[in-house]
Amino acid sequence: FADQALTGRLQPFMMARCLDARLALAKLPVAASMSSGSVVVLLTDKMIERNNHLLQLRTSPGKLEAVSTLEQEEATMDMGTFTQLYFGAFSASELWETGRIKCSDMQKLQLLDELFTKCRTYNNEYF
Numbered sequence: 001f002a003d004q005a006l007t008g009r010l011q012p013f014m015m016a017r018c019l020d021a022r023l024a025l026a027k028l029p030v031a032a033s034m035s036s037g038s039v040v041v042l043l044t045d046k047m048i049e050r051n052n053h054l055l056q057l058r059t060s061p062g063k064l065e066a067v068s069t070l071e072q073e074e075a076t077m078d079m080g081t082f083t084q085l086y087f088g089a090f091s092a093s094e095l096w097e098t099g100r101i102k103c104s105d106m107q108k109l110q111l112l113d114e115l116f117t118k119c120r121t122y123n124n125e126y127f
Helices: 021-026 079-086 092-097 106-115
Strands: 037-044 053-060 063-068 075-078
Touching (some): 021 063, 037 079, 075 106, 079 092
16 A cells, blocks of 8 residues: 555554462463472452462472462562463563562572473464
């Protein structure tokens, strides 16, 4: 078209929000090569009160256990950040570098990197 304003455009986008962090963690596939460890994570959600959690994530090869705890948090993130991490859009280290994850222990951050691997996500929905 001579007038480019009349041409069609495809602008990929995706919006997501985790509505139940505990269920999402229960369904998270864990690699058989996953190292054993634990990290206490504070998840905050301003929109859904029951989605606020203080969880100890215990990992072992092929297994993740998320249990409520009263221990001091070692990593903190909001639900938007958790959703990005869960879907693999960004690694925990990348989110930490931008200030979206607060974590002072680099070993705990590495554990999150290993648990939530960054990957290429695809959303093929056309309307």
